[in-house]
Amino acid sequence: LLNLDHPVKEAAASWARAELDDPDLVERDRECRFWAEGWRRIADHGVLRGPVAPEYGGAGRDLVHTILTIEGLGLGCRDDGLILAVGSQVLSVQHTLERFGSPEQIQRWLPELVSGRAIGAFSMSEPHSGSDAYSLTTTATPTSEGYRLDGTKAWVTMAPVADVFIVFASTNLELGRWGISTFLIPADTPGLLVGENQPKMGMRTTPFADLTFDGCIVPADARMGAEGAGASIFSSAMEAERAFLLAGAVGALERNLGDTIAYARTREQFGQPIGTFQAISHELAKAKLAHEAARTLLYKAAALYTQGSPSMMAAALAKLAASEASLSGALTAVQVHGARGYVTEFGVERDLRNNIGGLIYGGASGIQRNIVARLLGLPA
Ligand SMILES: Cc1cc2nc3c(=O)[nH]c(=O)nc-3n(C[C@H](O)[C@H](O)[C@H](O)COP(=O)(O)OP(=O)(O)OC[C@H]3O[C@@H](n4cnc5c(N)ncnc54)[C@H](O)[C@@H]3O)c2cc1C
Structure with missing residues (x-):
């Protein structure tokens, strides 16, 4: 590795x-x-x-x-x-x-x-419950036919093209997180309305949308796991998703860094390659350090998870390192490319926009820091 x-x-x-x-x-x-x-x-x-x-x-x-x-x-x-x-x-x-x-x-x-x-798509977030995911208000009311879902889910990656959704909803709001259950719901279920693809700053080629449940009846066997097990299913899912979803971004950072180094070696100003200016080369050295650290943490989290060892700390650290390294590396790329980095044509600015989302999806950075602090024994 x-x-x-x-x-x-x-x-x-x-x-x-x-x-x-x-x-x-x-x-x-x-x-x-x-x-x-x-x-x-x-x-x-x-x-x-x-x-x-x-x-x-x-x-x-x-x-x-x-x-x-x-x-x-x-x-x-x-x-x-x-x-x-x-x-x-x-x-x-x-x-x-x-x-x-x-x-x-x-x-x-x-x-x-x-x-x-x-x-498929994974739907937890709601307009009023993001980081505080367990305060969701979408309900799954038990009925003679199974469950009736009502509520709105938000920011669901791939929703506009999805055939099936993993959805978290409460069968009993009074029980808080212990009232949350998980459902597997086909996109063509009556009462489920998938919103339009929402334009966004970055990751624009991944469509995402809201879901509206309006008296959406699903059979009892649409539930995944026991009633009330939704929070623990979500928590386990996030342990896998949190850091590993950023694996692509770590690869993209390596590409971005390689392209930027190549550019710094060939672009000449004042009669010499700009990469010979320490102001440029040190920024690239910093980006290299951040990339290596992120990659190593990502592999560590993956290895721990694969062998069944506790990986929550490693995953939170890897998510923070990967998202921050990708974003700062993309900003460095724009700076090194000058105006070429700023215009749309060359795609350098696209990487910068794409990497801002990494601070938010899979659990926002503040929440990752809370996890680290809590595991350090500090109140978060
Ligand atoms: C590109 C993209 C794809 C997404 N895909 C999905 C998806 O497929 N499925 C899905 O369910 N959701 C998805 N989301 C939603 C994502 O999970 C939420 O945006 C995320 O959990 C943050 O919630 P929020 O946006 O409501 O922000 P908020 O929770 O309102 O947070 C706003 C800010 O406050 C900070 N904050 C909040 N609480 C605390 C705290 N206790 N301590 C410190 N800081 C705090 C956060 O770190 C953040 O900076 C996606 C989001 C994006 C941007």
């Missing part, structure tokens, strides 16, 4: 360079358009099968292999939004379904998801 050119990562990167180089990326980014053809190529290449058990169509790889693959895709593919979509499907949706779904739910959906024929 200490090898920067790990063969799994390199294989994914060189495949992505060849197959996921979309000439329309700048245009699609402007129009907030998902690349369905790129998604199909990724699925056909078997990427989504990675960590899922072979009996459900998966490749049975461990999570470290999956992280290296997603990192390699981030390194080789300039469409950061597409790679975020892969992370969401593999880590947030498939991994959660495989661990907590009923045998029927798994049989029905997992083979479809790993083949890429179906797209």
